Amino acid sequence: MEIVVEPGYEGDIVVEVGGTAGLSGELTVAKAITPVSITASAKPVVKVGTISEAGTLTITENKAEAIGDDSDDQIIVDLPQGVRWAATPTVKVTSGDLDIDEGNVKTQKDGEEDDNQLVIPIETSSTEPSTIEISNIKYIVDRTVPEGDIKVKVQGPAVVETKSDSKTADYFADIRNGSVYIDSEEAFDLESGHLFDKTGTAASTVNATVATPGAGGQTASFIIGSTTYTVNGVEATMDVAAYTKDGRTYLPVRYVAYALGITPENILWDGKTATFIGNGRVVQATPGSSVLTINGAPVTMDVPTENVNGRVMVPFRWVAQVFGAQVNYDDATQTVTMTL
Numbered sequence: 001m002e003i004v005v006e007p008g009y010e011g012d013i014v015v016e017v018g019g020t021a022g023l024s025g026e027l028t029v030a031k032a033i034t035p036v037s038i039t040a041s042a043k044p045v046v047k048v049g050t051i052s053e054a055g056t057l058t059i060t061e062n063k064a065e066a067i068g069d070d071s072d073d074q075i076i077v078d079l080p081q082g083v084r085w086a087a088t089p090t091v092k093v094t095s096g097d098l099d100i101d102e103g104n105v106k107t108q109k110d111g112e113e114d115d116n117q118l119v120i121p122i123e124t125s126s127t128e129p130s131t132i133e134i135s136n137i138k139y140i141v142d143r144t145v146p147e148g149d150i151k152v153k154v155q156g157p158a159v160v161e162t163k164s165d166s167k168t169a170d171y172f173a174d175i176r177n178g179s180v181y182i183d184s185e186e187a188f189d190l191e192s193g194h195l196f197d198k199t200g201t202a203a204s205t206v207n208a209t210v211a212t213p214g215a216g217g218q219t220a221s222f223i224i225g226s227t228t229y230t231v232n233g234v235e236a237t238m239d240v241a242a243y244t245k246d247g248r249t250y251l252p253v254r255y256v257a258y259a260l261g262i263t264p265e266n267i268l269w270d271g272k273t274a275t276f277i278g279n280g281r282v283v284q285a286t287p288g289s290s291v292l293t294i295n296g297a298p299v300t301m302d303v304p305t306e307n308v309n310g311r312v313m314v315p316f317r318w319v320a321q322v323f324g325a326q327v328n329y330d331d332a333t334q335t336v337t338m339t340l
Helices: 165-171 253-260 316-322
Strands: 011-017 025-032 036-040 045-047 050-053 057-061 074-078 083-085 090-095 106-110 113-124 131-135 138-141 148-155 179-182 185-189 203-211 219-223 228-231 234-237 243-245 248-252 267-269 274-278 281-285 291-294 297-300 306-308 311-315 326-330 335-339
Touching: 036 148, 045 050, 045 138, 050 228, 050 234, 057 203, 138 234, 219 253, 228 253, 248 253, 248 316, 253 267, 253 274, 253 311, 253 316, 281 316, 291 316, 311 316, 316 326, 316 335
Parallel strands: 036 203, 045 203
Antiparallel strands: 011 025, 036 057, 050 138, 057 131, 074 113, 074 148, 083 113, 083 138, 090 131, 106 113, 148 203, 179 185, 219 228, 219 335, 228 234, 243 248, 248 311, 267 274, 274 281, 281 291, 291 297, 306 311, 326 335
């Protein structure tokens, strides 16, 4: 007898026996264990609208080969809505012989949530239970995130087969017109009616707690020529370096918004104009133009917004000051600092 167990369930598999033969009662036929468990080294307090450090995560196999290694197998570490990875953390196997593709660990979108998931590709399954450590974790916490725990979920086809079309099709031999048949009866649609469709999590834990920001605002700093920047002392990484031109520091729209605590849904791009919405202001910048529009009123900057290799680059001081921030530049260290 083979059974399919809902992801995340562990405990006895109990069969209830009945019928006309006179036999009745319950019989334990198996014990379910989760393929992996996850723990956190700490649960620090993080503030909304900031970049903050979170506790190190450890994913532990509960038996050898629990993490699959098919060609498309990967572990996905999923964050709640409004919480994103500020940069790709350090991921390594710390015990056992599981082989992961460290060079292709990356963050990705989850629907409309940018950088909401961490993807860990699996090369070869283990012959002994293994552990994966995820360290140097930094989160960007939107102002939309309520107070409370940040729950981290372990998902993906390497640990949850019931959410994979290919694995489901391989398991059930009777597939007709996109539907799975069991004992000649149509059971569910292969594409949209996965087994346990609402459950895709193998394990979860909490590695940070969200609190609303107190007095004092936030500080961000950028070094010219570097992709590293800090918000409230926590380092993060941009995908393009800051640069200066005509005495002004230029940064990509996305990271200016992070520094100002503006949420991604309040940064708009229509192919011509970048729009920032926050603190009661609507600010618009157009590549090639020196005009900055603030709540519909034009203000002329001394340098234009630029488009560099498809990136909208804005003069940081002008945009930051519009939102009430103070900006200072240290020529000796080539560092621009914003205090909001």
